[in-house]
Each structure stands twice: as structure tokens, then as C-alpha cells.
Amino acid sequence: MKHTITTAIFAATASLATLPALAEDITVGLLLPYSGVYAALGNDIEAGFRLGIERYGDQAGDSIQIVTEDSEAKPPVGLAKTRKLVLQDKVDVIAGVVSSGVLGAVRDMVDGSKVPLIVANAGNDEATGAQCSPYITRMSFSNQQVNRPMGKWMHDQGIQKVFTIAPDYAAGQQMIGAFVDGFTAAGGEIVGQEWTPFQKTQDFGPYLAKAKASGADAVYVFYAGGEAISFVKQYDSFGMKADIPLYGAGFLTSSLYVEAEGPAAEGVIAALHYVPTIDNAENAAFVEAFTAANGRLPSEYAVHGYDAARALTQALAAGATDRETIAQALRGVSFDGPRGATSIDPATNNIVQPIYVYETVRGEAGLTQKVLATLPAEADPAGGCAMAPAG
């Protein structure tokens, strides 16, 4: 009963807020972590988003205002900030959300108040699976999407036995789970798995010794941020790279922090939906503009922000004017972007994009990414998502 009332109140405030829609002033709430462990990601996404608005904002034909809020990557804070954006700032659309935990916390709020949310990072499978919502559109990736095709690709390269290591939390399990599905379906064998306590593991030595003793042809891992740097350096320091090549979900050697890993990252092969060296005209323009504005190469996080902005401007250009129409229009977004052909699957509201297999190699100006293969785009299975078709 209480739930119904709150939903009714949300609906009422939502409709009140969106009624005027005068000169098409669109307000975007950016919900990103500017402090805490994901602060670097938040800053990169915002830089990408602002660049996207700058580049494509004219096509929208509306003036776009941006309000930023710090989610601190904490679910309760993220929820409070979302309330503020929806009820006080009366934003037309929210973009951002790095942590899957925050996405889980704000999901019912945005769904209930019917405010469109463009997810610019968080990759948990449920957000476009069992927990999907017509108001939540994801322009980043899903955990399974990045890893599943890599399983088949690695088996095609003649790798038979793999040892997996990942942090013990939802994203780690989904990433590795999807890889294992793909790899075993192709005929490969998993000879061992290790789950390290999330953000509590500093010494990977014990796990590396087990991987070494397992007799695997390759090690496949998922780590991101500080843990990725520690892992890659320690893997190399034990001299394992020569005997057992290191593969992983591409966040492992993200261009955002690969320089901190140094020579230890050379030769690591990983799968990701974006690297700065993808060879197409859109990406060349994006890399040039981003580098000029920020003095560094864009990472996959920056491209999430950039494409989220582009999706929004495309929705506005298609005639969307308020929360409801923006949410509907976002579901039909499709363009050729820095990542290649990018579109939204209206069945789940998840992005459909190619996956790039890349090797980290030494280039003229430090470490760079050499694209080895482009794996064709595949829409995720519905995974329990049932919503009304886009109208």
C-alpha cells in the first residue's frame, strides 16, 4: 500500500515537472562518483559526456543544461542524489552510474518516477535482464557481453585449458561466468578457479602459485583499477607471462591506467568493447578531440560518456521533449560511433556493439593497444527481461 502511494506521488510529481516543457530546455543530471575508488572513472565519463554534448548538441536543437552529483560509488548516497535530481532539480534525464551497486539501488526510483536513465558504465547483467526497465538504457556494456565471445576466440586460437582468477563479487562472477560458458561451449576445459576477496587482496602471490601449478595453457582474469595494476605487475614479477600467457576482460589493461602497469602489461591479450586504437573515422575524430581537451587518450569510460551524450542528442533530434518521450526515443538509438556500429536492443535496452580483442604492445609513445580481432556484435539474451515493446 505504502509502495503504491509513493509510486503515485512520484508519478504525480513527475508529470507536474514535465508538463511545461517550454523552450525545450533539457536538463541532464550526471550521477557519477567524484570521490572514492571510482573517482578517476567518474571524471573520465564526465569529460566524454561533455565532449559528446559539445559535438552533437547542435543536432538536438535544444539547449542542454548539465547538473552533476557525486554518488561516491555508494548505493545509499547514489539513491539520495537520484532523489534530489528527480524531485528537486527536476531533471529530464539522468546519465552516469559507475557502480553496479548504485545502479541496483536507484533502479526502482528511476523506474517508478519514470525518469530515463542512460547507464554510462555499470555492467551488471540484471540491469538489462530480470531487472530491466523501459526507462533504463545502457550505453556502456554488460559483463557477459564483453567476456562470452572471448571464450570461443581463445579456444579457436588453440587454447585448451584455462585457469581463471577474479575478485569475489557480482561483476567478477558474471564476467568469469560468461567467459567460462563461452569457452566450455567451444570445447575448452577450466582447470581451476580462484576468487579473491574484493578490494581486500593486495598480495596475489598465493593465487598465482596455484595457477602456475595447475598446468593451464593460459590464465583468464578480470580485475579493474588498483587491483588490475597490482595483479598485472605481480603476474609479471613471478615470470609467469612467458610460460602461461595472461588473458582477461579488457579492463585489466585499460588505457586509463596501463602506463602505471608499465612493461608488465606488454603481451597481455584482452577483450573489450573499446580501445583508443580502433581504426575508424569516428574514433579518430573522437580521440583527437578528447586528447586536445584533456591531454590524455580516451579510455572505454570516456567513450561511455561520449556515446551516452550522443544517444541523448539523437533522441532529442528525433523529437523527444520530456521524460516519457526521451525514454522511448532512447530505445531506438543507433549510430556508427567510435566503437563501430552501436545500437540499443529494444528487447532489453542494452547496447549491441562489437567486441575487440587487443594486445598491449610497446609503441612509439609508451604502451598502446594492437587490435588482434573484431568479434561481431551480439545482442545479450533477454535473461528474464520482459517489457512492453518500444512505442
Added chain:
Amino acid sequence: MSQDLGFWAVQTLNALQLSMLLFLLSIGLTVIFGLMHFVNLAHGSLYAFGAYVAASVASVAGFWAGFIAAPIAVAVLGLVLYVTLIKRMRRSGPMPQVLITFGLIFALLDLTRIIWGDLALGIEVPAILSGRVSVLGVEYPAYRLFIIALGAAIYAGLASVLARTQIGAMIRAGVDNDAMASCLGINVERLFFLVFCMGCALAGLAGAVAAPLLSVTPDMGLQILIPTLIVIVIGGLGSLKGAIAGSLIYGFVQTFGAALAPQLSSILIYALLAAVLVTRPTGLFPAKG
């Protein structure tokens, strides 16, 4: 079987390496606590600060310059903290001390973010320590052996200073009964100051040593704080023997826990901590009997 032996040899070395890193951190904290009855929760932040200084200096002047600069810089930071905050807080009881040093954690965290940014930094191991050495029949990274040797050397050095020198006797007297020590003409306040700066320098050294092994991130100080506190609580507050024993126990339980019972590894150490607190509430080797 020989491969099995090699596996256990590597794990033993891993455990020793982790123990020594924790020892460098916990020794400063435990002596400061034992001598000054001062709870410095910001000790982990000093370690992070040391790692950042090491990373910055190393990027221009090489690893060894950073290795030397970090303890000095952190000792200077400790000096500033002592003069501005800690001296005033000396007599104010544990609760205000915990609150103020807890606040310091966040102030220092944001300070490192403002100075060095949010992106993780990394430094390379110096060439002489970058390879692998054959010990106990296994190839082991030279840099990790260096950490083990450094920790052992610092332990030996501190043990002989505490046991055999006059200043060591003064520190022991101060830990035992500071009022009596100052009656005997020891300037306990100056001793505190010296020990505090020394403890900070060791935290800085630990940061410099950890920097090439781990990534240098703003929250690394927070991550190491809990293990360090566990070490000194298990070992017993204020004693060198307690710090080394606690570090070794933590290192071995953590490493072999991860190798043998990975599902339990994150709670094993807390279970041990609880067991120690129940049976020996003052830790295994408390400074005071």
C-alpha cells in the same frame, strides 16, 4: 612431489614477504601506542603518502632516490602533525585521539587526491631487483626477497637498539612506566617526539617498498589500516616482539588460508583475532606484563 615442495616454498616466501611489509608498518604504530598511549589511526595514510612521494621522486630521479626520499618526507609530515595536533592531544584520552586521527585519514586522503589526482600511479622495480632468484629450489622475484631481507634487517636493527643502547633502555623505561621514567630524569616528551617521527619514517619506508609491488592509489592507506591494527592487537601493544609475531601470524594465515581454504581466507584472520582476544586479551607479547 618436487613440484609440490616448490609450491609450498613459494607460498612460504609469499607469507614472509607479506609479513615483513606489515611489520614495517605495525612496528611504528605499536611503539607509538605503547610509548605514548596514542592511537594514531592515520598511520595508514602516512604509508600512502610515503608511496606517493616515492612514486613521484622515482619518476624523475630513479627508484633509490624515491626509496630514500619517502621516509624523510613522511618523517617531516609526522613532525608537522606532532607539533600542530598530536602534542595537544597527548593528554586528552583515547576517544578524542581516535576521532582526530580518524578525521586526519580523510583529510590526508583528499590531500593526496588533490596533489596527485585519482589515477593510480606505478613505479618500476630497479633493474638490479627486477629479475628472479633461485631459492629453496624455486624461482622467486628478487624484489620480494629484497622486502623480506629489508624487514629482517630493520627488525634486527631495532631489536639491538632497544636491547643494547641507552636510548633503547629509555624507550623501554618509558613504555613500562612513563611517570617513573621522567622522575628518573628522562625527557619523556622528547623521546615521544623522536619515536613518533621514527615510526612515521618507517611507515613512509613501507609505502616506498610497497609502491612497485602494488599500485599507488589514494585509498591504499585505508586498505592497509585494518591488517595493521589486527597485527598489533594479536601481537600485543607496544612490543617489537609482538609486532614481528603478529606480522608473521597474519602473513602466514592470510597466505596459506588463500592457498588451502580460499572460501575461508577472508574470515580466518578475524577468527584468529577473536580467539586471541578471548584467551589473551592483551595480545601474545604485550609490552607490559
